[in-house]
Amino acid sequence: MSAENDKTAAEFSQNWKxxxxxxxxxxxxxxxxxxxxxxxxxxxxxxxxxxxxxMAPAAEESAQMVENAAALVLNLGTISSRQLDSMLKAGRRANELEIPIILDPVGVGATKFRTEAAQKILSELNIDLIKGNKGEISFLAGKAAEVKGVESIGEYSDIGKSAGELARKLGAVVVVSSEVDLISDGSQLTEVDRGHPLLGEVVGTGCMLGSTLAVFTAAAGSSSLSLFEAAKTAVYYYSLAGEKAAKKEATPARFKIEFMDQIYLLR
Incomplete structure (x- = not known):
C-alpha cells in the first residue's frame, strides 16, 4: 500500500470511529x-x-414520521403518484426542520413519469445528497444518458465533471455509484476504488448504499464532519464490506447474506 493510500485509509478510519x-x-x-x-x-x-x-410511505403520516427522524431517504425505484405525494409532504417537513434528504433517482430518464417525478422533487425540495448510477447522474446534469429500465448503459467519460456540475447546481453532495465510485460537492471530487463485482450481481445494493449514506449523513449532523466527508467514508466502508464478504462467498445469494453480516461486524 502506498503512503498516499495509507493516509487515505487512516482518514477514513478516523472518520468512521x-x-x-x-x-x-x-x-x-x-x-x-x-x-x-x-x-x-x-x-x-x-x-x-x-x-x-x-418505512412509512403513506401520505397520511409521512410528514409526521419525519419529525422524529435524523435523515429522510427518497427512492424512486417503484414510484407512483401516491408515493410521490408522500415524498413531497415528508420532504417539505424535513426541509422545515433541517433534516437532511437523500435522493436516489432510480431509473430517471427511462420514462416520462419517472423523469417528471424527479424534476418535481428537485424543484420543490432542498436535497442534501443525490446518489445514482452514471446514467442517472448524467441525465440530471443535463447530459446525454442511456438508462435501460433502472440500469445505466453506455460510456460516460466526463462523469466526474457532470457530478460536479450537478452538485454546484443543487448545492448538494453527489455520489456516483459505479466500478469506481465518485463523490463530489461541486468543488472537490474523490474516487473510491474499492468493492467487488459481486455487489453488481445482487439486486438492491444501490438502494442499500442510499440507506448507508443516510445513516452516515445523520451521524455527521452531530459531528464536525462535513457531508462530503461523511459520504466518502460511507462509500468506502460499504465497499470494504463487499470486499470482505467476497472473500468468504463466491455466489450472489450467499454473498448477500455475508455482506449484511460484514456491515454488522464493521459496526
Missing part, C-alpha cells in the same frame, strides 16, 4: 419512502449499521 460513536449513542432514525423491491434489505442494512429504520 467518530461516526460509529455517534450512531451508538444516538441510534438515529432513518425514514425511508423507498423501493418496494428492496425495502426489507434497506431496513435490515440500516439496522446493521446501528441505526433505526422506519
Amino acid at each position: 467518530l461516526i460509529k460513536k455517534i450512531i451508538k449513542a444516538e441510534k438515529p432514525l432513518i425514514h425511508h419512502i423507498t423501493n418496494n423491491v428492496t425495502v426489507n434489505d434497506c431496513a435490515n442494512l440500516t439496522l446493521n449499521w446501528g441505526a433505526l429504520p422506519v
Whole structure:
C-alpha cells in the first residue's frame, strides 16, 4: 500500500470511529419512502449499521414520521403518484426542520413519469445528497444518458465533471455509484476504488448504499464532519464490506447474506 493510500485509509478510519460513536449513542432514525423491491434489505442494512429504520410511505403520516427522524431517504425505484405525494409532504417537513434528504433517482430518464417525478422533487425540495448510477447522474446534469429500465448503459467519460456540475447546481453532495465510485460537492471530487463485482450481481445494493449514506449523513449532523466527508467514508466502508464478504462467498445469494453480516461486524 502506498503512503498516499495509507493516509487515505487512516482518514477514513478516523472518520468512521467518530461516526460509529455517534450512531451508538444516538441510534438515529432513518425514514425511508423507498423501493418496494428492496425495502426489507434497506431496513435490515440500516439496522446493521446501528441505526433505526422506519418505512412509512403513506401520505397520511409521512410528514409526521419525519419529525422524529435524523435523515429522510427518497427512492424512486417503484414510484407512483401516491408515493410521490408522500415524498413531497415528508420532504417539505424535513426541509422545515433541517433534516437532511437523500435522493436516489432510480431509473430517471427511462420514462416520462419517472423523469417528471424527479424534476418535481428537485424543484420543490432542498436535497442534501443525490446518489445514482452514471446514467442517472448524467441525465440530471443535463447530459446525454442511456438508462435501460433502472440500469445505466453506455460510456460516460466526463462523469466526474457532470457530478460536479450537478452538485454546484443543487448545492448538494453527489455520489456516483459505479466500478469506481465518485463523490463530489461541486468543488472537490474523490474516487473510491474499492468493492467487488459481486455487489453488481445482487439486486438492491444501490438502494442499500442510499440507506448507508443516510445513516452516515445523520451521524455527521452531530459531528464536525462535513457531508462530503461523511459520504466518502460511507462509500468506502460499504465497499470494504463487499470486499470482505467476497472473500468468504463466491455466489450472489450467499454473498448477500455475508455482506449484511460484514456491515454488522464493521459496526
